[in-house]
Amino acid sequence: MRSVEQHQRVVAGLIRARPPAAAALADALGLVLADDVVAGLSLPVFDNSAMDGYAVRAQDVAGACSKSPVKLPVAEDIPAGRTDRLTLAPGTAHRIMTGAPVPAGADAVVPVEATDAGVSVVEIRSAAKPGQHIRRAGEDVTAGTTVLHPGQLVSPAALGLVAALGIDQLRVIPRQRVLVISTGSELVVPGTPLQPGQIYESNAVMLAAAVREAGAQVAGMVTCGDNVGQFRAVLDEYSGLADVVLTSGGVSAGAYEVVKDAFPMGGSVEFVKVAMQPGMPQGAGTLPDGRAIITLPGNPVSALVSFEVFLRPALRTAMGLPDPHRPRRTARLAEAITSPPGKRQFRRGVYDPDAGTVTSYGPPASHHLRWLASANCLLDLAEDVTEIPAGEQVRVWDLASWEHRPH
Numbered sequence: 512m513r514s515v516e517q518h519q520r521v522v523a524g525l526i527r528a529r530p531p532a533a534a535a536l537a538d539a540l541g542l543v544l545a546d547d548v549v550a551g552l553s554l555p556v557f558d559n560s561a562m563d564g565y566a567v568r569a570q571d572v573a574g575a576c577s578k579s580p581v582k583l584p585v586a587e588d589i590p591a592g593r594t595d596r597l598t599l600a601p602g603t604a605h606r607i608m609t610g611a612p613v614p615a616g617a618d619a620v621v622p623v624e625a626t627d628a629g630v631s632v633v634e635i636r637s638a639a640k641p642g643q644h645i646r647r648a649g650e651d652v653t654a655g656t657t658v659l660h661p662g663q664l665v666s667p668a669a670l671g672l673v674a675a676l677g678i679d680q681l682r683v684i685p686r687q688r689v690l691v692i693s694t695g696s697e698l699v700v701p702g703t704p705l706q707p708g709q710i711y712e713s714n715a716v717m718l719a720a721a722v723r724e725a726g727a728q729v730a731g732m733v734t735c736g737d738n739v740g741q742f743r744a745v746l747d748e749y750s751g752l753a754d755v756v757l758t759s760g761g762v763s764a765g766a767y768e769v770v771k772d773a774f775p776m777g778g779s780v781e782f783v784k785v786a787m788q789p790g791m792p793q794g795a796g797t798l799p800d801g802r803a804i805i806t807l808p809g810n811p812v813s814a815l816v817s818f819e820v821f822l823r824p825a826l827r828t829a830m831g832l833p834d835p836h837r838p839r840r841t842a843r844l845a846e847a848i849t850s851p852p853g854k855r856q857f858r859r860g861v862y863d864p865d866a867g868t869v870t871s872y873g874p875p876a877s878h879h880l881r882w883l884a885s886a887n888c889l890l891d892l893a894e895d896v897t898e899i900p901a902g903e904q905v906r907v908w909d910l911a912s913w914e915h916r917p918h
């Protein structure tokens with residue numbers, strides 16, 4: 512029997528970072544930078560107005576106030592985007608909009624609110640300090656500065672910054688591509704009628720969502736019957752699209768275990784028992800072309816808990832993402848529970864962060880998907896623990912980030 516930690520290490524060792532690659536900005540959100548980002552230009556790019564108003568020479572409006580305004584002819588109108596280079600003649604004003612280039616010779620902008628908003632002649636009703644309401648070139652970023660570093664997560668603000676610098680691609684650690692294969696001759700795609708003995712296939716959509724929520728990418732979703740030839744054909748056809756092949760079902764001890772049967776004993780895919788509940792039967796290894804294959808048990812709760820325990824941290828680590836693990840909390844158990852000896856148990860729970868309590872939610876069996884669907888945490892109960900009294904502090908994996916939208 513293998514421990515959870517041992518199998519976590521095996522899976523993590525199989526899932527390796529892809530080489531850095533260029534990504535369009537729209538695809539880079541949530542990925543990790545592989546290179547420095549060096550500013551090729553300064554921000555602001557040029558001296559520009561911080562207000563809608565009038566560009567002036569401060570000395571021309573010295574002493575202006577509402578009782579004694581200064582009148583200046585308006586020689587130019589400068590909307591944002593005007594590209595010709597202008598010079599302000601002494602004793603004149605240019606009407607100027609926010610973001611428009613400040614003309615040479617002007618050293619201040621008087622906001623429109625401190626004027627009569629004149630178009631040909633403007634009445635200036637307040638004095639201006641030199642530099643007032645001018646955003647200077649380079650005051651945010653100087654050309655040549657390293658503004659982002661390798662390992663940094665590409666955030667909305669980081670994307671805004673690089674776009675402002677005129678950059679349209681970033682070198683990032685690409686997403687892991689995961690092919691999701693469901694196995695089972697009893698499985699029917701939702702939306703079609705069920706025959707007696709059939710059930711709806713639910714692991715593929717669930718695991719694919721978990722893949723995306725982990726920050727990785729779904730290379731494809733395939734359902735395959737319990738037929739080794741068909742399973743091998745699916746692998747041949749689709750595994751080339753993926754970095755990781757993720758299967759569910761067909762790995763336990765019965766007959767018709769299609770995934771287990773597809774790989775020879777002692778070969779490059781190992782089938783093991785892991786001391787955990789749910790999720791005891793597991794498999795992991797490599798396909799002949801070196802691609803990772805991780806085989807999860809078919810029971811839906813086992814499959815998703817196994818994903819949480821083995822795949823999610825390994826995928827996130829391979830993508831260089833921060834927080835590969837769900838946040839771990841300690842919470843007070845609201846009621847007594849029992850746990851099987853010798854197995855690390857992951858129970859579904861409802862964690863109340865304000866009260867610092869956790870309640871076990873639903874039975875521990877691995878087919879009770881309903882409870883998992885409304886749980887917000889996993890209780891992580893150690894192998895040697897068998898009875899936990901109410902009031903005891905227990906470890907909880909906080910799944911609240913499930914609320915965050917995947918990419």
Ligand code: AMP
Pocket residue numbers: 693694695697698710711712713714715759760761762763808809810811
């Ligand atoms: P297995 O691991 O193939 O022995 O499957 C264990 C249990 O999970 C059986 O009751 C299967 O019918 C069920 N199961 C396996 N795969 C799926 C799936 N993709 N969707 C829904 N249930 C499944």
Ligand code: MG
Pocket residue numbers: 694695696737760761809
């Ligand atoms: Mg099966």
